[in-house]
Amino acid sequence: MPLPLLWLGVGLGALAAGKHLARHQVRHSVLHHPGESAQSVLVADGAVVCCGVFGVFDHSGIWMDGNVIELNGNGLIRAVSPQRFLANRSGNTIYVACDSAGNVLADALAAERAAARLFEYSAYDLLRNNCHQFVQSCLVPQGECVTLFNELNLSLARHFRQPLSWRPAA
Structure with a gap:
């Protein structure tokens, strides 16, 4: 009987250590999470953008030509206006990935890849194939x-x- 309890304790300890490590890694990878900085920026093609979903989740996409290319929940990869990107979500702000000085981090090749996939269907799966x-x-x-x-x-x-x-985003 004590052996299963020992394994349970080891498992819970490993889980706690893993969560602590993940928090530590993210803390050093993100200086400002969405909503923590008020400095707005002009979005560039190839930038990664996100918005809040009901205060619990985040939705992400790639900025291109004034629109956001996203994987919709029905599996369609589409370009939507910033207003549509925010529609039916909790937030009213699009956030842009930047460096520590507030310069937008953009990848032109990522924008090209996203644009090349427009109107494709991709089997949406919350755990294996979502917007992120x-x-x-x-x-x-x-x-x-x-x-x-x-x-x-x-x-x-x-x-x-x-x-x-x-x-x-400005």
């Missing part, structure tokens, strides 16, 4: 799988080789 995974695949086509916004932040910090500062 779409953004990740535009940045690094053969890259890791991301599910959560924190995982996307870590991947973006690695891709751009610097910590992120999410700033509101």
Whole structure:
């Protein structure tokens, strides 16, 4: 009987250590999370953008020609206006991934990849193929799988080789 309790304790300890490590990694990869900086920026093509969803989740996409290319929940990859990107979500602000000085981090190749996938259908899956995974695949086509916004932040910090500062779009 004590052995299963020991394994349970070890498992819970490992889980707690993993969560602490993940928080530590994100903390050093993101200087300002969405909503923590008031300095607005002009968005550039190839920038990663996000908005809040009901105060609990985040939705992400790639900025291109004044629109956001996103993977919609029905699986359609589409370009939507900033107003449509925010529609039916809790936030009224689009945030842009920037460096520590507030310069927009943009990747022209990611914009090209996103645009090339417009009007494709991709089997949407909340855990394996969501909006963050779409953004990740535009940045690094053969890259890791991301599910959560924190995982996307870590991947973006690695891709751009610097910590992120999410700033509101002007």
